[in-house]
Amino acid sequence: KAGVTQTPRYLIKTRGQQVTLSCSPISGHRSVSWYQQTPGQGLQFLFEYFSETQRNKGNFPGRFSGRQFSNSRSEMNVSTLELGDSALYLCASSLDATYTQYFGPGTRLTVL
Amino acid sequence: KNEVEQSPQNLTAQEGEFITINCSYSVGISALHWLQQHPGGGIVSLFMLSSGKKKHGRLIATINIQEKHSSLHITASHPRDSAVYICAVFTGTASKLTFGTGTRLQVTL
Numbered sequence: 726k727a728g729v730t731q732t733p734r735y736l737i738k739t740r741g742q743q744v745t746l747s748c749s750p751i752s753g754h755r756s757v758s759w760y761q762q763t764p765g766q767g768l769q770f771l772f773e774y775f776s777e778t779q780r781n782k783g784n785f786p787g788r789f790s791g792r793q794f795s796n797s798r799s800e801m802n803v804s805t806l807e808l809g810d811s812a813l814y815l816c817a818s819s820l821d822a823t824y825t826q827y828f829g830p831g832t833r834l835t836v837l
Numbered sequence: 838k839n840e841v842e843q844s845p846q847n848l849t850a851q852e853g854e855f856i857t858i859n860c861s862y863s864v865g866i867s868a869l870h871w872l873q874q875h876p877g878g879g880i881v882s883l884f885m886l887s888s889g890k891k892k893h894g895r896l897i898a899t900i901n902i903q904e905k906h907s908s909l910h911i912t913a914s915h916p917r918d919s920a921v922y923i924c925a926v927f928t929g930t931a932s933k934l935t936f937g938t939g940t941r942l943q944v945t946l
Contacts, residue, residue: 758934760934762878767936767937767938767939768923768925768936769936770933770934770935770936773933781933783933813878815878815880817880822927823867823868823927824885825870825882825885826870826882826885826934827882828872828879828880828881828882830878830879831878831879831880833878
């Protein structure tokens, strides 16, 4: 069974731009969660989608948004990028939220 | 105070040593994850548990719900175990994971 894939793996953007990251979950998994990892704050929960519905959201500004498609693939978007958005963005999929989560390799975003 | 605390923050061990990493949490949880992150970023879920004890190879995880405490043990440690180990809990809002700050483990020959 193929694992969770994320694209792109690396991204460099400048302040003020926007970015879209993609996550393809393991086949059959309907829950997709997104996380941000920075050296200062560690891992933080962004949001979780299940069957195209956002079920939970972390404490991030509205510039961070996401969506899930009918095939469970998910995207997250960050608008008006700030230097502090530089981070590793990880997605994880599971059958449902409280089942074992399987993480993707992450997208490393650098904002200049 | 963080909702999830791990200790120690850093750990150096010699190959073959028995290792224990601790996780304490202050909120009600439905389940707890132990995660492993190697340099480069990839995260692997080692265990998810809500009670008792689980074992996989040289790894053992235990949880005491009453004491709000979990431990991850590595028996006969090996240099390939060198990684950051992260404890994460599903809190009251079931789909949200809250993470500890991680324990950086280095196992030397």
